[in-house]
Amino acid sequence: MIEIEGLTLRYGAATVLDVPELTVADGAVTYLLGLNGTGKTSLLRCVSGVLAPGAGSIRVDGAPVRAGHSTPPNLGVHLDYRAFDPRHTARRHLRWIARARGIAGSRVAAVLRLVDLESVADRRLGRYSLGMLQRVGIAAALLGEPRTLILDEPVNGLDIAGILWLRELLRRLASDGVCVLVTSHLLDEVERNADAIVVLGPGRVLAAEPLAALVAPGVRLEDAYLRLTGPVGAS
Known part of the structure; x- marks a missing residue:
């Protein structure tokens, strides 16, 4: 489980992340969505201990994450x-x-x-x-x-067989109780495989809920996503 409270990250005067509270559950595949530049990778780097936030606390399976210290023993990370x-x-x-x-x-x-x-x-x-x-x-x-697994865009470069393999792997890990947090831009794949969705806008959480709560019957994830973020390319 990932538990975040009061997290802020700034570069100079710019606030990159402002996450008052976020929990990513065990036994589920949670996808972190957002346009480029909204802070997805920065959030994963904070959770992994690569970046030190300016304020706030992060716990993985109950263990505090502190940048520059050892990776929590139950955390597995692939970022790059x-x-x-x-x-x-x-x-x-x-x-x-x-x-x-x-x-x-x-x-x-x-x-x-x-x-x-x-x-x-x-x-x-x-x-x-x-x-x-x-x-x-x-x-x-x-x-x-690991009991908690973080993957940043792992589908990039995979062929069809690789995507199917990864989908099955993530589902198996979640079935074993692992907390799985994955970033992706492939909404069709997310819709097939997600238990829960976290959507980031510029530096903040726009939604964090089960897929079934975010997407009504007959509504595509793409439509629900655009309702939250606004049309692609809009300022």
């Missing part, structure tokens, strides 16, 4: 598919992360199987496609068998 050394293999990359976090080395083989990269695990990451790099990042996030 570019955060790899292209000279490393997937296996070496995952072993390095496991060692740094005090995770048993046996988990490396397990997550490589989970993301279907066993056959290419010893190929250098510089030769991987975007979709394969996304799988490596997801594997790294799952190394510690």
Whole structure:
């Protein structure tokens, strides 16, 4: 579970985030939606301890998140598919992360199987496609068998088979009680897979509720989203 209270983040005089209260539940796939520049990635970075908010508190599974400290043990994060050394293999990359976090080395083989990269695990990451790099990042996030999982745009670069695989993976994790928070711009995929939706406007939460409460029968998520955010391109 993710619990946020009184969070603010500013860059100079500009307020990037102002989130008085937000809870992301266990046992659900929650999608974080918003136009580019509304603060989605900044919010995920605050929850992950990468950014320090100016005020407020963040707790993951009851443990406080403090920027610059160790990642909460129950938190798995994949924020950037570019955060790899292209000279490393997937296996070496995952072993390095496991060692740094005090995770048993046996988990490396397990997550490589989970993301279907066993056959290419010893190929250098510089030769991987975007979709394969996304799988490596997801594997790294799952190394510690997290109770809370954060993924930033994980569908980018995945082919149809990869999207179906990810959808099934997220549903399985949520069924096991994991809190899953994912950003996406693909509203059709969100509508198929979401239990709950958080919509960000410029730096603030416009809605945070179950999908069924946000989307009435016969109404598309796209229409509900545009009612909250206004037409795309509007100022």
